Amino acid sequence: MTTTQLALRDRTQSLIGGEPSDANLNRYLHGIPGVDAVGLEQRAAGLGSRSIKTTSKAWALDRIISLIDLTTLEGADTxxxxxxxxxxxxxxxAADMSTPRVAAVCVYGDMVPYAVEALGSAHSAGRDDGINVAAVATAFPSGRASLAVKLSDTSDAVAAGADEIDMVIDRGAFLSGRYGQVFDEIVAVKEACRRADGSFAHLKVILETGELNTYDNIRRASWLAILAGGDFIKTSTGKVAPAATLPVTLSMLEVVRDWHRLTGVKIGVKPAGGIRASKDAIKYLVTVAETVGEEWLTPHLFRFGASSLLNDVLLQRQKMTSGHYSGPDYVTID
Incomplete structure (x- = not known):
């Protein structure tokens, strides 16, 4: 076991009062207060109904762009x-060079070298003004593969230049109560994110909330992913309906808030899948600001996993500048 893995186990042991076994994790996770589903959905609806001023909307549109993981995850990708x-x-x-760049491009692992090459000097390399390369891994989107395959998938993407890894948890193991297995896999994938220089690619842990069925399960999976060393918790692969929803994201943000209060450590959140309109994305910005604070509205702590959202934001942005909407050929078709 590596130093990183031992450190994660030690931290978890101190919090849950023992080894991260199924029994201890089950006791800890099921000891977390349950979610008031009605209250959660009412709060999400209230946050989603907030109106913002025109000047704030201009800021919000630019901020949304800067938080997007521009994504293509199709079998026909070239x-x-x-x-x-x-x-x-x-x-x-291209008609407005003041438009911000996105946070990252998100692709399959075998496409990472092409993304890195195309980005050239724009590749982040840890810079605040750069663009990251994110790769989905661990037999995305199903997660149905051996641990050896999942780790190879991850390490190959990191070796090719991925700055971020979006892994999927084993939902079958989680729903069966095999929390120790899920914990151990996340810890192992985190170790596979280690670069040759000893630094780590950031790890986003995809819960696939549409398959977890209840808010209580989503809350427990969020805690489990953070305990195991995830840098971000992410709602969905985008391949399962429902994908990201405002109540689900609010629930995950509350976990991040509580973790920060408990440990002082900030964890990121990434809603992904189904967020296509600017007006909906703005609701997420409001929810983040009201739940964990505006300091979370940076690419280091919040992302939108999206492909078509950027087009709508660009159209809305252009409308604010010119007073009218552009035609359908104003933006590229993703």
Whole structure:
């Protein structure tokens, strides 16, 4: 077991009062207060109904762009499509060079080299003004593979230049109560995110909330992912309905808030899948600000996993500048 894995186990042991076994994790996770579903949904609806001023909307649109993981995750992806995606990430609106760049491009692991090459000097390399390359891994989207395959999937993407890894948890193991197995897999994947220089690619843990069935399960899975070393918790793969919803994201943000109060450590949140309109994305910004604070509205702590959202934001942004909407050929088709 590596130093990192031992450190994660030690931290977890101190919090749950023992080894991260199924029994101890079950006792700890089921000891977390249950979710008031009605209250959660009412609060999400209230936050989603907030109106913002025109000046705030202009800021919000730019902030949304800067928080987007521009994504293509299709079996028909090609190097050419990835290069086109990168070009859009670098210059979202060629007619307005004041438009912010997105936070990252998100692709399958075998597409990482093409994304890194296309980004060139725009590749983040840890800079605040750069664009990250995120790779989905661990037999995305199902997670149905051996641990050896999942770790190889992850380490290959990191070796190819991925800055971030979006892994999927084993939902079958989680729903069966095999929390120790889920914990151990996340810890192992975190170790596989280690680069040659000893630093780590950031790990986003996808819960696939649409398959977890209840808010209580989503809360427990969020705690489990953080205990095991996830840097971000992410709602969905985008391949299962329902994907991201405002109540689910609010529930995950509350876990992040409580973790920060408990440990002082900030964890990121990424709603992904189904967020296509600017007006909906703004609701998420409000929810983040009201739940964990505006300091979370940075690419280091909040992302939108999206492909078509950027187009709508660009159209809304152009409307605020010119007073009218552009035609359908104003933005590229993803």
């Amino acid at each position: 190097p050419g499509k990835v290069r086109s995606l990168v070009a859009k990430a670098m210059t979202p609106d």
